[in-house]
Structures are given as C-alpha cells and as structure tokens.
Amino acid sequence: MAQNGSGDRVVDNGFESLDQDEHDDRLSQKGSTKQKEEEVSVERVFQHLLVPSWRNQLTGRAFVVSFVLSILFCFIVMKLNLTTGIIPSLNVSAGLLGFFFVKTWTKFLEKSGLLRQPFTRQENTVIQTCVVASSGIAFSGGFGSYLFGMSEEIANQSTDTSDFKNPSLGWIIAFLFVVSFLGLFSVVPLRKIMVVDFKLTYPSGTATAHLINSFHTPQGAKLAKKQVKMLGKFFSMSFLWGFFQWFYTATDQCGFQAFPSLGLKAYDNRFYFDFSAIYVGVGMICPYIINISVLLGGILSWGIMWPLIKTKEGHWYGKGLGEGNLHGIQGYRVFIAIALILGDGLYNFIKVITHTLWGLYHQIREKQRENVLPVADQDSPSNPQLSYDDQRRIQLFLKDQIPTWVAVAGYVAIAAISTATLPHIFPQLKWYYIIVIYLVAPTLAFCNAYGCGLTDWSLASTYGKLAIFTIGAWAGASQGGVLAGLAACGVMMNIVSTASDLMQDFKTGYLTLASPRSMFVSQIIGTTMGCIISPSVFWIFYKAFPDLGKSSSEYPAPYAIIYRNMAILGVQGFGSLPKNCLLLCYIFFAAAVVINLFKDFLGKKGKFVPLPMAMAIPFYIGPYFAIDMCVGSLILYVWERINKAKADAFAPAVASGLICGDGIWTLPASILALVGVKPPICMKFLSRAANVKVDNFLGN
Secondary structure (H helix, E strand, C coil), X not given: CEECEEECCCEECCECCCHHHHCCHHXXXXXXXXXXXXXXXXXXXXXXXXXXXXXXXXXXXXXXXXXXXXXXXXXXXXXXXXXXXXXXXXXXXXXXXXXXXXXXXXXXXXXXXXXXXXXXXXXXXXXXXXXXHHHHHHHHCCCCCCCHHHCHHHHCCCCCCXXXXXXXXXXXXXXXHXXXXXXXXXXXXXXXXXXXXXXXXXXXXXXXXXXXXXHCCHHHHHHHHHHHHHHHHHHHHHHHHHHHHHCCECCCCCCHHHCCCCCHHHHHCCCCCCCCHHHHHHHHHCCHHHHHHHXXXXXXXXXXXXXXXXXXXXXXXXXXXXXXXXXXHHHHHHHHHHXXXXXXXXXXXXXXXXXXXHHHHHHHHHHHHHCCCCCCCCCCCCCCCCCHHHHHHHHHHCCCCXXXXXXXXXXXXXHHHHHHHHHHHCCCCCHHHHHHHHHHHHHHHHHHHHHHHHHCCXXXXXXXXXXXXXXXXXXXXXXXXXXXXXXHHHHHHHHHHHHHHHHHHHHHHHHHCCCHHHHHHHHHHHHHHHHHHHHHHHHHHHHHCCXXXXXXXXXXXXXXXXXXHHHHHHHHCCCCCCCCHHHHHHHHHHHHHHHHHHHHHCHHHHHHCCCHHHHHHHHXXXXXXXXXXXXXXXXXXHHHHHCHHHHHHHHHHHHHHHHHHHHHHHHHHHHHHHCCCCCCCECCCCCHHHHHHHHHHHHC
C-alpha cells in the first residue's frame, strides 16, 4: 500500500485519489511539527552510532519478522478489499510492530549473551519496506477489483457473461510474478533526481521516516512500548469480539452484522451499525471528511435516490427483475457509482499531471540556471549551505549506487519474459498490446512517482482504468476485449503502483540513512513474498466463502463488478443501460468534476467539501460500514476533546489493534469454514407482524 506504502494509502480497490486527503489537517499539523523538530538536527542524535553496511541492514531476523507481518497485513488488506474496498494507511502498524518484534528478539538475545548485531533504524526501515511491499500486492493484485472481476461469479452479475476466467492459484501467482517487478526497475535510475535534486517531499515516506527515527531515541522507545501494549490490548479485544460474533452467524443475514440498530425499515435500506471492529478502527485512521463523505453518499443513494427509482419500476426498468440484475435497479447503483469514480478520477488525473509537468518544468529551469544536469549516478557537489543532516544523508544516499545498466537490463529482461508469458495466461491479451504498454509504462511510472512526491497522490488505479478503456476498445468485443482490458489494467496498475511505492521507500531510506541498495533489495524480497502470500490468502477466502462476490454476502467485493462493467462499457458502449441511467451518469460525472473544482477553488476551506470518490463507495453496497466508520470518528473526536496529547499518541495504536484483531480473525474463521464447522446459532430479527406469522406457523 504506498499504504501503505500501499505506500500509504487510504484507498479503495478502484481509487487512490483519497491519498491526499489522508494527509489532511491531522497529518499536516504533525508534519509541520516534525519539520520543526527536523531543524534541530535528527542526525546529531545518532552521530555516535555506526551506520551498518547495506548488507548488514538486510538481516535474517528482519525478513523473518517481515514474513510474519506480511501474512497478518495481507489478511487485513484482503478482508478490506473484499468487503468495502477502503484500505487505510497501515505504515504506522508495520513500523510499530516491526520495532516491537525485533526489539523483543534482540533484548532476549542480549540477556542470553548471544546478541551479535544491535537493532538499528536502518533495519527497522527494511522491515517496514518489506511488509508494505508485500501487503501492497494484495491491493495492486486486483483481488477485489480487476482480477476477481474476470471470474464467472462476477460475469454472471454483469451485462456480459460471454467471457470470463475463473481464479486459479497457479496462474494468479504466475501473473503477479511477471508484472509486479517492472515498476521497480523503471524508476531506479531516477532516485537521485527525485530525492536529492528535486527534493520531493513524499509526505508518506517522510512521515514513516520520522516515526522510525523517533522509535530509536530513548523517549521514542518508551512511547513505542506503551503504544504496542495499547495495540495488543485492542488487538485481543477485537479478535475475541470477532470470535464471539461468529457463534451467531449460522446462515446469511444472521448475527450482530444483521442487527437492525436503526429500525427494520432503515435496515432494509442498509442503514445499520454492524458492530464491525475493523471499520471502527478504519474510521479512527481515516480523515473525518472521508467518513462524512461516505455517509453522505449512503444517505443520497440508499436514503433518497434508490427509494425514488424503485417507484419507477415498470416504467424505467422491467418489473420482477432481481436485486442483482443490471437491467434493473442494480444497473443504476453500479453505473452511477462508476460515473462518480470516473469523474473524480479524470479530474484528479488532469490536476496531478498538470501539477507534475508544471513542477518538473520549474525544477529543470532551476537546474539549467545552476548548470547542473540531474544525472542519476552523478555525485552531489559539496554545498556549504546544506545542513548537517542533509550533508550526512546525501553522502550516504549516494554511497551505494545501483548501476543504471542493472535497472535497464532488468526492465528489458522482465518485459521480454512478461510479453512471452502473458498471452499464454490471457490469450485475449495479444503480445503487441503488452509491448505498447511496456513502451508507455516507464513514462507513466515516472509521472506517478513524481506526482506522488509532490502531492502524496498515487494515481495507479486511474492509469489502470485508462488501460481498461484503451486496450479493451482496441481488442473489441469479438476478440475478448473485456478480459483483455482487465488484464491490461492489472499490468499497468502493478507497474505504476510499485514505482511510486519504491520512490516513497527511497525517501524513507534517505531520512533514516538506510542504503538505497538495501531499500531496493528489501522491496524485491517483499514483492516476492507478496506474489505468493497474497494469492494464497485470497485463495483461502475464495474456497472458504462460496458466496464471495455476491452483493448480499459478507464479502461482496464491490469493485470487482464495477471494474468489469467499466471494461464492458469500454468495449460495448452504453447501449445496455436501463432507461435514464445514462442521463443520471452524465449528471453525476459532471457533479464529481464540479465538486472537485469547488473544493480546490475554496483552498483551505475546501477541506469541508465532501469527496466524490468516497461518496461513490456506498452507492453499490450500502452505507452500513459508513456508520461504523463515523462511530470511529466520533470516538476519536471525543478522545481529542478530552485529552488531545494522549489521543495523538495512542489513537493510531488503538485503531491498528481494532483493525488487526478483526482482520486476523478471518484466518481461523476461514479454516473453520473450509473444514465444514458451522456456527451453532442464528440470531435474526423480525418485525412484530412477521413474528406473529412465525408463531402461528410453528403453533400449527
């Protein structure tokens, strides 16, 4: 995730434009404070410590811990992928848990007299990089979007059932291995330009570096110990709460997740609190405006629009069509959500690209004035105006070079293997489509990495949607354009997503004195882990929950149907939409653009304007999770009012504990489902009239 990493992302499986809003006032205030602290000189605090060589930063214990944490975070991200698609930044959790595990390990060895190498912030950075790279594959792998959108289950819910490819562990792992590494090699030669010459901020990478630096000071270590205790406490509570709830979910629509907390009529329109600890935690991490936007989207759609459109049954669409039929009301839900996503995505794409090109123009002009060419392998001249920290960081950042020929040779070799392999996995994706993608991809990877450095916005999913429409239209319906578009989306998303993630990690390494070589190697190892762990975790979900992907199930995978229908639109056009659906799509597409314009026009006051992309999420699956998230926001708000310092210090740990506990409960729940163990009780709620009928029936 540039999550996180996921880089750090607050993302859905179809959009990452919420990244910037993740860094709303809360992050900007902390960032400005951290920048002031930075001026006091961080590196002087650590100047008495020897910086280990890049090989010594890559320790066996770091990768053992990374592997364990990768499994944990892949389960969390996969559950979020397949439920609502909102994925918060998990970098804090990765850095904190990595610090805790290795610190415990080294303390034990130290007492035993067996400690050979102390735990350093560089090793901590390696762990964080590896974990985020691994769990990032759970996002860019498309398990809740383009990849699962190829399946027969999703095809049967779409307007085109002619072309599908069901998931299989073998081809998914092969696909990820041939597409997930290209982005890493595409931007390696640009590391000095982006980090040293252009001094791009990469807010997520910078925030992660400050976090890791603080852990390794005496005061930070004490706070980290308290944060870990808090995380562990709420992890246990969340896990046990998930276990307790399981007993009451014998069949669909049973248990606490079917509790009509706002009344039965509201429940029928998916307004209820479903007691999900994971989304209470997500609500505590996500900015307030995201949670409010999701709730507003739910009120607009399920509270106003869908009840009104249902009154048009028989006029706008045929009577008696099932809830999941796209020729009925489901068509309005899916395609209006797509219109909002595309409107918001197109606006932000143009905005970030414009910002990127304008910033690049000014950077190049400044370099020309200085008569310094930004060559990747060029050593930085001594600059007496640089601070001690900058001099130290630049010196070590340029010490361990990654030769440009390695990057070029790696990209060409992997591209050749991929071009030869992908048509065997997806016969619809011709070799010449792939070559065109790989010729264009390095430029787009640079644009995404540069734009992410300026704005913290990763547009990987937007580039993926461009690939859906261009390759899908090029292939056409007769040549399997739907699957070709979805596969091309996966290729493009993986390249541009890993490129921006790697550059975020280079920035983190620059600020923690971790070697670029160790960053690059740990990113490759983490990506390798992710290419195996993420498909395996998805396979557990796929086999354990037979109703995976259905809109009424526990795991509806909402963006799978949305991505598939985007591919269908790209190939077939709008002819199959219900009456007036296209008009409403135009209105909401335009509304998304206008809202974004208004938001930017207002400047700082625009932070109170809702986000169209976030509003689109509940249009398809309902607003129930938004209520959970708003409860998380309310808890955080009250906590900040009572004791802001304590809330700032411990709220991320509490939220991470809630997310991790509920997320990891899905592992034993999946195992129980696989071995055929079913919950013993169904807790269901009936109206008084329905209860009388049931009593009479049973009485007879």
